[in-house]
Amino acid sequence: MNEINYEVPSMHCMHCVHTVKTELGDLPGVKNVDVSLDTKMVKVDYDAPATPESIENLLAEINYPVKK
């Protein structure tokens, strides 16, 4: 199991949190998603076939791009 954290500044409400959790949760390999609205951080536990790139790309696709 791998863990990665992303800063996602465009999350503003519980609806955003729900969308991010649901969409990432549907990505094969993603085991758990924790979101902090206060810090705008998303913590993802994942195994293959998910990769840091595939997770980041999905966030960009659903209009919650990762801050670099």
Ligand SMILES: [Cu+2]
């Ligand atoms: Cu929102």
